[in-house]
């Protein structure tokens with residue numbers, strides 16, 4: 001298939017790996033920001049192609065994983081209110097709140113529906129004027145324009161029975177936060193290609209300069225990722241620092257101008273709480289005041305719901321690249337995709353789910369030997 005096969009070409013992968021080995025002279029720690037990239041790395045065993053000096057750590061780029069527990073509890077509370085139909089994407093359905101999850105509530109008769117787009121929720125609001133339709137949408141810059149469009153269309157249609165409960169977070173402030181940690185070991189980043197498809201990469205240039213870190217905008221196929229790693233290491237080995245666009249078949253420096261304008265029109269920047277990590281200043285979007293009528297948090301007055309995270313889940317450490325999922329004592333035993341303790345075990349982009357799917361046998365081999 002065009003645009004896929006050439007990026008899974010085994011010969012090219014071997015050539016990139018050989019070049020990487022040839023130019024690497026010392027230890028380097030790189031972070032891939034996006035959970036989609038983490039899954040590709042584990043699925044294709046890309047880390048097995050890297051020289052031993054290069055360590056890849058996994059970043060916080062999993063939308064479901066970084067959604068604060070209190071927001072999930074707020075959504076679950078709204079779902080139980082009379083006259084409400086709560087809609088959300090499928091990957092949110094099994095994410096545990098502090099007491100239950102959406103799938104369990106649905107099985108108990110609460111009207112919760114999976115949708116493929118926030119615009120499906122707007123259409124539902126049009127068809128069912130006697131119900132309050134809430135779309136619970138979480139994500140990074142990639143999915144924010146669709147949420148913005150849903151509110152814009154609902155406002156244009158005068159649909160007051162549609163509202164958005166959203167946690168939309170931004171990558172550049174997260175990079176700043178990670179680099180500002182006193183024990184940060186990250187020396188270069190693979191930035192997420194799909195985020196930069198929307199936002200471009202102008203915002204990454206001052207970060208690269210301020211922290212002297214190479215940043216390479218990278219795609220998701222094996223050739224993309226190895227080529228991204230190669231371009232970061234080339235810079236590190238030569239002492240140069242810049243933002244490079246490996247994903248240039250899709251990403252432009254300025255991004256998608258119309259989508260960025262839509263985001264500007266509907267949202268303002270706000271501080272956001274990242275699950276397991278804490279509050280990161282100016283790291284998310286919230287609806288502008290003129291769209292308050294479509295803001296579910298205000299409409300249903302759930303902003304006061306606060307929830308404490310489970311002390312047993314190491315998701316924050318995993319998402320900051322300070323621990324691997326297999327370092328967590330609950331991994332694969334108490335916490336597994338059937339009974340997840342934390343969101344990284346649920347989401348298709350979560351690092352814990354990726355390790356469980358692709359690495360469980362080897363990571364638990366030691367334990368089996370001991371039994």
Ligand code: SF4
Pocket residue numbers: 312313314315318325328329330331332335336340341342343344345352
């Ligand atoms: S294995 Fe489960 S409990 Fe441990 S960090 Fe991952 S999600 Fe949290």
